[in-house]
Amino acid sequence: MTGGSTTGDDGAKAPSSGPREPRAAWPLWEVFVRSSRGLSHVHAGSLHAPDAEMAVRNARDLYTRRNEGVSLWVVPATAIITSDPDAKDQFFESPQGKDYRHATYYTKSEGVKHL
Amino acid sequence: MSEANASATRITPGNALRPEDIALLETKPGDAVAQYALWLGDDALILAQRLGWWISRAPELEEDVALANIALDQIGHARSFLTYAGRAWDRTEDDLAYFRREPEFRSVHLVEQPNGDFARTIARQFVVALYQWELYSRLVDSSDPTLAAIAAKAVKEVDYHRDHSIQWILRLGQGTEESRHRMIAGLKLTWPYVEELFTDHPLVDELGDVGVRPSTLRAPFDAAVQVVLAEADLEVPQVPGSVGGGRLGRHSEHLGYILAELQVLAREYPGASW
């Protein structure tokens, strides 16, 4: 599996040049917003913050300026594990062609009520 | 139903109260209430004016957004209080903000203080936010329904300002040697202006249960300060308090410059609409 952000890059990083200030660079956080009660948290974007407490506050300031949310999650970008991008064909092949998992596969029952 | 009750039902603390709504009120505050609204409105206005400077200059872009949010909240409070005050004299929020002279302003010296570096701004924010929180959380019980409604919205917003400044006090106080020195210096520069916030004035006696007696806020303010500074391993600066005088129209030397900038355009075109 590949670590890193959902919106992040997984390897082919452009070479970064020039001086870096590792202590001053704040880590990247992914932000998830619940827009109203009853809905899931949805990925809204990312931001930089020195720690989790500031990240959730920055997320509030940045991603809910227009009443967009009732709840927030922030996750360190490095904590997100994603499926392997190189293997996505194999990884997601199995459900292909298994139409019988969908209601629309069963045409004969059309018109029958409450089914 | 009395007029006061009518406005109480129209403006309920749970709804977001906008200055535009207050301008439509039928009730007019008495002179003392309007004077009191000026106190609170001018504090918020001058603070917003100071904070507005930071937008595009903050230590990190995320902080530009955070400080702008605080400034926007304060300008909102200022507009509500000034609109309400203006009802007493048939003047608009803009008449009051742009066409009063310096001695007619009622802001405290604290909000007039320069931004300085980020630590000094945070020190000022810390004091203002803690003070405003203590104040507004009591003003929600004001016998004046409009002041109570403005306070009900403001107290929630100021609660966040309090949190924002506390987070930074902790980080700057315990971050690096440099940030610690700057935080200590910022608190020291700010502390002379704390005392004025809690000074009672004859106006407060006139107000009765409409307003909040400033001196009663001192103890809870000090207690809250103690908790935060102790956690940040900082101390309350031991500096003499300044006499203040903002509520009487005797301001710091900074206010003249602030108003010069705030008012320049409006005064260049008196009577113009924008």
Place this chain on the structure above:
Amino acid sequence: MTTTAIDPRSREDHDAAGERRFDELIAQDSRIEPRDWMPADYRKSLTRQISQHAHSEIIGMQPEANWITRAPSLKRKAVLMAKVQDEAGHGLYLYSAAETLGTPRDQMTEDLIAGKARYSSIFNYPVLTWADIGAIGWLVDGAAICNQVPLCRASYGPYGRAMVRICKEESFHQRQGFEILLELANGTEAQKQMAQDAVNRWYAPSLMMFGPPDEDSPNSQKSMEWNIKRFSNDELRSRFVGMMVEQIKVLGLDLPDKDVRFDEETGRWQHGPLDWNEFKEVLAGRGPCNAQRMERRREAHEDGAWVREAAAAYAEKQVLKTAQAA
């Protein structure tokens, strides 16, 4: 699950397959996501475009922020603060999108303040009067929106998503600009003159925001093949002129361009000649405010270094404390 080690395919095969997949996705007008294989040029070109776009938002805060303290009414002050704040937010959305291509934000910031990165040259013009705030909202944000709406469909997913959010939020920016101008145009004679003067100064620079004429825009072709750009510079510019022609009538002001006309043959709005030499000069750093904008950005970044370091140091200490307690 690390498949790389046991993957029978050689790196070369993989790149070939990746390229095939990339070309297919572009041909289907589908989206490329950060983890997909992409040509180095695509990555480079996007990184440049998105980071320039982000820098423009951030530098673009300054000319308007200069008027926050002087805004002539409290309502306008609040609106302007919210707008400038939005620009910081938009810069952040865009930096995030650019970061997904592999360049960290602090690197992009370093490039900006070192003068290695570009931003929209429009922000190097001075904002001289309050009417300029209106003209910027109406013309500059208007042109930006014209450019940005098609970018919502850009082939690179994170860029498109950032643009969707930005366009949604920006709709108020142009309206508030128009409203400022309308208020001035209906005000005193002096106010009306102020509005006309601002439109006169911002009109041509806003048309130049769409970039050089198509025949002088070598990067555009590739960008359109990659479905990043959907319309040519001249196409968008003409569309924008058409909108302005109608809107200025409502304002009761004049466009400072006597050559504006609708060309039946091409189906496009034509405008008078633009001074592309000036455009190049400003882009090359010789605009009235280039040095000032860069200095302010550098100053904010450098003055903020101790704060960023303090917060990072505090976070480190907290982690250590938690570890020791455990």
